[in-house]
Amino acid sequence: MKWLPALAATALLLASPASALAQSGAAPRPLLKGDVSGTVAWVVTDRSDITDYNNWRSQAGFGLGAGWYWTDHHVTRVEGGGTTRETLYYPVPFIVGGNQTAYITTRRQLSTHRLGVVQLYQFRRNEWVHPFIGAGVDAVWERTATDEDPVYAFDPVTRQQRVTRPAVSYGERTTVAARGVLTGGVKAYVARKAFTVADLRVSLGRGGVADMQWRFGLGFDF
Numbered sequence: 001m002k003w004l005p006a007l008a009a010t011a012l013l014l015a016s017p018a019s020a021l022a023q024s025g026a027a028p029r030p031l032l033k034g035d036v037s038g039t040v041a042w043v044v045t046d047r048s049d050i051t052d053y054n055n056w057r058s059q060a061g062f063g064l065g066a067g068w069y070w071t072d073h074h075v076t077r078v079e080g081g082g083t084t085r086e087t088l089y090y091p092v093p094f095i096v097g098g099n100q101t102a103y104i105t106t107r108r109q110l111s112t113h114r115l116g117v118v119q120l121y122q123f124r125r126n127e128w129v130h131p132f133i134g135a136g137v138d139a140v141w142e143r144t145a146t147d148e149d150p151v152y153a154f155d156p157v158t159r160q161q162r163v164t165r166p167a168v169s170y171g172e173r174t175t176v177a178a179r180g181v182l183t184g185g186v187k188a189y190v191a192r193k194a195f196t197v198a199d200l201r202v203s204l205g206r207g208g209v210a211d212m213q214w215r216f217g218l219g220f221d222f
Contacts, residue, residue: 037197037219039063043083045211050108051090059086059111061213067120075120075132082113096153096164104165105149114140118181129188136181138203146170180204185215193221 041061048055063081070076088110091103118136151165185199201213 033222034066034068035195035219035221036066037064037195037217039065039081039197039215039217041081041201041213041215043211043213045083046207046209047088047110049207050088053090057086057088060084061215063215063217072125073122075122075134077118077120077134077136078116079118080113080115083111085109085111092148094151094165096151100153102151102153102164104151107147107149109145110142112140112142114138116181118183120183122187129186131184131186132199133184134181135183138179138181140177140179140203141174142177143172143174145172177205179210195219195221 039062041063042058043061044056044058046055047057061081061083063079065077065079067075067077086109088108090106090108092106094102094104096102116136116138118134120132120134122130122132124130147170148168150163150167152161153164154160155162181201181203183199183201185197187195187197189195196216196218198216199214201215203210203212
């Protein structure tokens with residue numbers, strides 16, 4: 001996991017100013033206490049572990065989050081969300097009769113749910129428009145269901161197609177993984193306590209970038 005040292009350093013950099021201010025007792029009273037928001041997203045996921053063709057696949061996503069302001073610049077957010085279900089079709093080679101190669105048409109349906117914590121640094125002090133960056137970690141639950149079509153082969157004796165392998169259904173399976181998160185975006189107010197938010201959220205897995213989310217949402221301060 002080559003991204004872990006960089007992620008840990010980024011999170012420490014984002015969190016350390018808030019901790020230092022809290023310990024010194026010199027932190028100014030934040031203008032805000034917290035916020036809540038909801039987002040919709042376009043999610044692009046690396047599926048190279050499943051198929052070599054067109055392995056970056058897209059689906060819709062959604063999310064809900066709440067943040068707490070330690071200072072006007074340092075925000076800790078807890079976020080939950082998920083994606084719609086997508087279906088991948090891909091062939092799997094299968095040897096018939098020891099010398100014939102057939103291909104199994106495979107369908108795999110995938111969807112994810114996640115819960116994460118990110119530490120954000122918000123530039124400027126409660127400006128109408130301000131950018132932010134952040135780092136954190138997600139727990140990701142991925143649900144998959146795989147079905148394989150029957151395999152047909154040509155029988156030279158009867159000179160007809162025959163089923164050499166029936167259809168197979170593997171049912172649903174859920175896996176859980178931890179992923180690092182890097183994010184950056186812009187928060188813009190449309191009213192005194194109502195805002196819009198747009199950001200790019202990148203999840204990092206063992207092989208590098210696992211998925212990217214372009215998100216847009218609405219929220220309220222409290």
